[in-house]
Amino acid sequence: MLGYITRRLLGVIPVLLMVSLIVFMLMHAAPGDPVSMLISDEASPEDRARVAAAWGLDQPVWVQYLNFLQNAVMLDFGDSFRYQQPVIDLVLERLPASLELALYATLMAVIVGIPLGIWAAARPNSIVDTLASFGGFFGISMPNFWLGIMLILIFAGQLNLLPSGGRMSWGDEIPRLTGFLTVDAVLQGRWGELRLAFVHLLLPTVVLGTAMTGIIMQLTRASMLENLAEDYVMTARAKGVRARTILWLHAFRNALVSVITIIGLEFGALLSGAIIVETIFSWPGIGQLLIQGIGARDFPLITGLVIIYTALFVLLNLLIDVLYTIVDPRIRMR
Amino acid sequence: MTSACATVETAGSPLLALEELRVSFSRGRIEAVKGVSLALRRGEVLALVGESGSGKSVTAKSLLGLTRYTGGTVTGGRALWHGGNDTVTDLLALPEARLERLRGDRIAMIFQEPMTSLNPVLTIGYQLTESAIRHHGLSRAQADARALEALEQVRMSDPAKRLGQFPHELSGGMRQRVMIAMALMCRPDLLIADEPTTALDVTVQAEILALLKTIQRESGMAVLFITHDMGVVAEIADRVAVMLAGEIIEEGSVGQVFAAPRRDYTRQLLDAAPKLGTAPVAPVRHPDPGAAALSVRNLRVRFPMRSGLLRRVTSELHAVEDVSFDVAARETLAIVGESGCGKSTTAKAILRLIEADSGEILLDGRDICALPHHELKRARRGLQMVFQDPYASLNPRMRIFDTVAEPFRIHSSQKPRQLRATVLELLERVGLSPEMANRFPHQFSGGQRQRIAIARALALRPRVIIADEPVSALDVSIQAQILELLREVQDEFNIALLFISHDMGVVEKVSDRIAVMHMGEIVEIGPRDAVLSDPRHSYTRRLLDAVPVAHPELRRVRDADTRTVGSPVFAPGAREPSAPLEPVRDGHFVRPDAG
Incomplete structure (x- = not known):
């Protein structure tokens, strides 16, 4: 187990190297001079050269890359052009907001999608199945920018029940411990703020989680149908096991491997897909940060963010692989 | 009486x-x-x-x-x-609801496929105790005790350890023992056994049959x-x-x-x-000696097994070890043995679908192991294969015509009209009508599909056909027809047939000579009747003993206990070379018994 995890973690290094190289090259191939973003258009050539030297932009590309690598090992991705502060600080400040949103969206998808999928598979082609499958497709095909704007219009605009954006109302901020507002509120016993945090989370969570709910529901259904046709289900029936036990224990435990795969992949997609939702709901996460970084040609910020995204994805996959071995005893870690 | x-x-x-x-x-x-x-x-x-x-x-x-x-x-x-x-x-x-209470309690059922009939993610212990807890309201401890008793009843080795294991940790025979133990948990009045030994090796089948008979006699349940x-x-x-x-x-x-x-x-x-000496079977043909179409010399295939942080090779699985034999034109050599004995690996190595570690494979005197890639392609024309599962070995999206024509398209440049004529002729030769050429595989029965596979193998007029369990997926009445067809085309096209099988009934009908494989080695080889009526190696005897013969009077009393099975896994360089085959008489050779 430990050997396996060590090997997998070592395997992350070449991946990160490749990704950093590709991102670095792309940034330099893109049109536009980063120096012009740092200084006004009227600056003298001497001033430009001075600024370029200060940021290391006068060096050959490969020297810039090696410098970057050397610092990146220490989690130093340089200073953001736009914010004039270390990239890593910016990311660490924003990351919990994105993670919190993605986690709640995933939670919603799992709590709604899995039981619905199992229920549908238990009675294939019944009304329940038809409705659930329709709902699933509806969720998958719904564009989240449209859904987000509609929900804001209805619940924030017309009904004025929920906030239209942000993580917390002005003036209600609580001291930061983990950066996860709901966790921080519980840790400090601030129940009013906990409620507010959830109120703010509600709409973005629903918008972000809708597609994933549909996907998980469909996949659970398909995987359950497949497993219910297996020989061991017939064995269980011949033993007189209750239909409910067959469904939730015998078949679902086996369906879980594919469900876990898709949860992991989708969670990764949520982190990057949240860019749109974070923009609509002015959610101060890393998706929003990335959009702003791209708009400002903020090279260090973009590079740093992409590398952190990559690392998150890879670690997430490792976590899924470890979960496999817990769910399915046949899968051994080599 | x-x-x-x-x-x-x-x-x-x-x-x-x-x-x-x-x-x-x-x-x-x-x-x-x-x-x-x-x-x-x-x-x-x-x-x-x-x-x-x-x-x-x-x-x-x-x-x-x-x-x-x-x-x-x-x-x-x-x-x-x-x-x-x-x-x-x-x-x-x-x-x-009432049926549910009866199932697994008064009437229990066991199934054909022990590999898929147990839930892979639940422990043996859980699956064993489930019915007793459900039907008789036993506590966990009582149910575990009952499960131990049932496992002992099916002569499972190390029963206490099994409760915590998962199905994949057990062999097919052991899993079928678990299935039987599961059926016995509530001491049913009736046991329904649906082909419970069909998927098992013949020696394991013999053990399971003996076990079922013993338990049935002890418990008085109906089966x-x-x-x-x-x-x-x-x-x-x-x-x-x-x-x-x-x-x-x-x-x-x-x-x-x-x-x-x-x-x-x-x-x-x-x-x-199978008759095994209780009734006459087809006469043996005597091809002319010294004209081997296929000669295999000292073939060896080993699979490395890795472990540890650095994935170093810590042991090797000896799949094929020092295997040598000849097959002449119009002759059928049957390789028999149980699953894992290396018979299919031998076939794959001969076709170079996997690379042999050492040895020679001579096709008409030319060593195809030494051939470079482009010449290997030409050599492959002389060497064709018929696979076991006709449902899996034909591409479901290709029409039969294209399936049979494919070898020509790869190896020759026939004109379309000529190609069409050749393919239709082949289809007719294997007993299919030309109008079937435009159909897809799913429109055919298993026997017909195997005919198509034979037509495909014949397409390039090969010298050697390797048939890996070609009839074991077919019903017995179809089996006879396919075997007859193989024999006909073999005579007609001068083909050397290497016939791989675990089924003694089939081997007895088709083979001229028999090679018995065990743990990667040929332990005995010789003319069919010599091997069947005068087996010299202990493994050959055990194999023949296990074959159920269709004579109720010849019912044998067998031991229901498990035997220990050797493993062909060795540390690198740790295997002592086995003694060479020794002649018995007239082309009958046997490897001296180790034990």
């Missing part, structure tokens, strides 16, 4: 009376069971014999109300169950034994019912049916079972 008949006469009170059972599928469009009636007494073993699609499994499953889960509907009949205390219930009329193999019937049953196309066509005591079958179909089933 046989022992089988004696059992019938001393059998107990009626247990089950099935009357005029009818089951249909696809909303009544297909009638799978057409009015089947059967009677079963307590303590009796009734064999229900038939080929796939005869309705035997459906009949058994409908007793437990399980057909509804495979899309079937019981459309008529009664199944009167004498449940003790003079109560009689009609199983077919019971609601699902409904479903099979297609008359050899197995002779081993275990008191009475036989033969099913064909949803109806019972012949029924009687084992002694009667085997001595004087009344129907041709029954006779056909009896013919398919």
